[in-house]
Amino acid sequence: MQKQRIAIIGAGPSGLAALRAFESAERAGAAIPEIVCYEKQDDWGGQWNYSWRTGIDQYGEPVHSSMYRNLWSNAPKEALEFAEYTFDKHFGRPISSYPPREVLWDYIDGRLRSSNARDKVQFATAARWVQYNEATDTFTVTVEDLKTRTTSSSEFDRVIVATGHFAYPNVPSFEGIETFPGSVEHAHDFRGAEMLADKRVLMIGSSYSAEDIGVQAYKMGARSVTLSYRSKALGHDWPQGMEELPLVQRIEGNSVHFINGEVREFDSIVMCTGYIHKYPFLPSQLAIDSPNNVYPSGLYRGVVWQENPKLYYLGAQDQWFTFNMFDAQAWYVRDLILGRTALPSVQDRAAHIESWSKRFSELSCVDDEVRFQADYIRDLIENSDYPMFDLDSVVEIFIAWQRDKAENVLTYRDKQYRSVMTGTMSARHHTPWMRELDDSLQRYLSQPEKDEIAKMLDDEDVTESIRAN
Ligand SMILES: Cc1cc2nc3c(=O)[nH]c(=O)nc-3n(C[C@H](O)[C@H](O)[C@H](O)COP(=O)(O)OP(=O)(O)OC[C@H]3O[C@@H](n4cnc5c(N)ncnc54)[C@H](O)[C@@H]3O)c2cc1C
Numbered sequence: 013m014q015k016q017r018i019a020i021i022g023a024g025p026s027g028l029a030a031l032r033a034f035e036s037a038e039r040a041g042a043a044i045p046e047i048v049c050y051e052k053q054d055d056w057g058g059q060w061n062y063s064w065r066t067g068i069d070q071y072g073e074p075v076h077s078s079m080y081r082n083l084w085s086n087a088p089k090e091a092l093e094f095a096e097y098t099f100d101k102h103f104g105r106p107i108s109s110y111p112p113r114e115v116l117w118d119y120i121d122g123r124l125r126s127s128n129a130r131d132k133v134q135f136a137t138a139a140r141w142v143q144y145n146e147a148t149d150t151f152t153v154t155v156e157d158l159k160t161r162t163t164s165s166s167e168f169d170r171v172i173v174a175t176g177h178f179a180y181p182n183v184p185s186f187e188g189i190e191t192f193p194g195s196v197e198h199a200h201d202f203r204g205a206e207m208l209a210d211k212r213v214l215m216i217g218s219s220y221s222a223e224d225i226g227v228q229a230y231k232m233g234a235r236s237v238t239l240s241y242r243s244k245a246l247g248h249d250w251p252q253g254m255e256e257l258p259l260v261q262r263i264e265g266n267s268v269h270f271i272n273g274e275v276r277e278f279d280s281i282v283m284c285t286g287y288i289h290k291y292p293f294l295p296s297q298l299a300i301d302s303p304n305n306v307y308p309s310g311l312y313r314g315v316v317w318q319e320n321p322k323l324y325y326l327g328a329q330d331q332w333f334t335f336n337m338f339d340a341q342a343w344y345v346r347d348l349i350l351g352r353t354a355l356p357s358v359q360d361r362a363a364h365i366e367s368w369s370k371r372f373s374e375l376s377c378v379d380d381e382v383r384f385q386a387d388y389i390r391d392l393i394e395n396s397d398y399p400m401f402d403l404d405s406v407v408e409i410f411i412a413w414q415r416d417k418a419e420n421v422l423t424y425r426d427k428q429y430r431s432v433m434t435g436t437m438s439a440r441h442h443t444p445w446m447r448e449l450d451d452s453l454q455r456y457l458s459q460p461e462k463d464e465i466a467k468m469l470d471d472e473d474v475t476e477s478i479r480a481n
């Protein structure tokens with residue numbers, strides 16, 4: 013019998029989870045299908061594959077990653093740890109709970125470094141179109157090799173979409189914004205807060221991007237930071253110089269009017285207004301059309317496209333859990349493809365979707381959402397051989413993390429958590445996050461005697477010269 017052919021589109025953490033899932037079955041002696049993974053960037057890692065570029069990349073493609081130079085994990089790493097490749101295994105010693113971007117890229121990369129997964133990935137190759145052929149029950153996938161600018165098409169039995177959903181910015185408009193004399197950018201294009209030093213900065217939005225870019229701006233010496241919320245304020249105990257106001261009503265020159273009648277002057281605006289699901293390589297019958305939430309419609313068990321169960325999505329949900337959720341999804345999809353798990357009938361799938369949709373519609377607070385996602389992952393793991401882990405303890409970590417942020421949004425990244433996979437307590441990072449100005453892997457893993465700022469403050473001459481300037 014001819015081998016099945018599987019296309020994976022995207023080699024971010026979700027696409028890599030799929031490669032790892034098949035690899036682990038192969039290592040255990042199973043025959044696996046022929047796999048081709050298309051990745052439009054030159055390397056894997058998805059969002060974690062940082063680029064200094066904004067807008068259009070070297071191939072004329074929209075830049076994918078929304079990450080910035082000084083991005084650190086915004087939740088404890090103990091909540092995202094792979095169940096079958098732990099931080100202890102990768103780093104050989106405890107590391108802190110909130111590593112910077114480069115350290116997490118290294119962890120993701122390390123899991124596959126000694127495998128043959130790279131041979132299955134066609135880099136600098138963008139999926140252009142996916143066509144389902146009813147007569148043959150196959151998909152024609154058309155891709156472009158971005159280096160040679162040639163397109164080609166191949167047939168696949170199944171397609172796994174793993175292209176993420178935080179790459180196409182949602183950019184609202186506000187009355188008068190066209191004449192705002194300062195800078196206006198979306199978080200997707202934000203690369204570092206240094207340029208916000210001494211600026212009066214407005215973040216529009218009240219979720220993770222607004223919170224973290226706001227705090228980054230504060231850290232880098234912004235004169236003031238204001239966050240503007242539409243639905244609900246973050247409500248942290250903000251330090252002096254940071255505040256939250258309701259939605260922007262209109263802008264006149266540098267003055268921004270808020271709907272509660274307050275007016276402030278700004279030099280820079282950063283739209284932290286989220287992202288849209290967009291799949292330009294899919295016909296509308298196969299594409300998710302959903303806001304960013306934990307249960308996007310149209311998917312059985314959050315991964316199987318109900319209208320065509322040979323098309324799968326990984327990582328399409330809003331994310332409390334990340335890497336280990338992508339693994340749970342990938343292992344389940346792999347087992348469907350390998351025939352180890354039966355796909356229920358269309359009616360049974362619809363009933364399953366219906367019951368989870370009902371529970372989703374009844375979620376009333378953040379803790380409910382986290383528990384919902386934990387139960388969702390449990391349901392997937394129970395249907396595959398991915399190692400089950402203590403999801404309830406991870407829920408507790410998420411709840412404690414929320415509390416840490418509410419207490420002090422500037423210091424929560426200095427807190428330590430215990431791994432539910434290994435029992436290891438995380439290390440204390442050598443430098444408090446607010447003082448750490450070097451986000452590199454090398455610096456993170458080093459053990460300096462003093463941090464740079466402490467050193468500077470100890471050095472009278474330098475201190476004097478800073479004062480003089
Ligand atoms: C600013 C930001 C910060 C974040 N911080 C954290 C954090 O601290 N902790 C955490 O756990 N999660 C964080 N996340 C969540 C992040 O979404 C996940 O960690 C993870 O990267 C999602 O993996 P993914 O593979 O589903 O998608 P992505 O990481 O987005 O990867 C998708 C891949 O698909 C490729 N691709 C896209 N279109 C095509 C195409 N047409 N053809 C071929 N390839 C294509 C892209 O190049 C990319 O490599 C953050 C997200 C953002 C946006």
Ligand SMILES: NC(=O)c1ccc[n+]([C@@H]2O[C@H](COP(=O)([O-])OP(=O)(O)OC[C@H]3O[C@@H](n4cnc5c(N)ncnc54)[C@H](OP(=O)(O)O)[C@@H]3O)[C@@H](O)[C@H]2O)c1
Binds near residue numbers: 182184225241
């Ligand atoms: N590691 C890090 O430090 C870090 C930093 C940034 C982002 N991230 C990750 O990036 C992902 C995306 O986060 P995100 O904050 O960019 O997106 P998000 O969580 O989807 O939040 C979007 C925000 O934009 C607001 N918004 C949307 N349209 C608006 C409008 N027209 N006017 C005013 N406000 C509007 C939303 O308000 P409503 O609530 O009213 O809808 C919401 O507050 C998350 O997974 C997050 O974890 C991580």
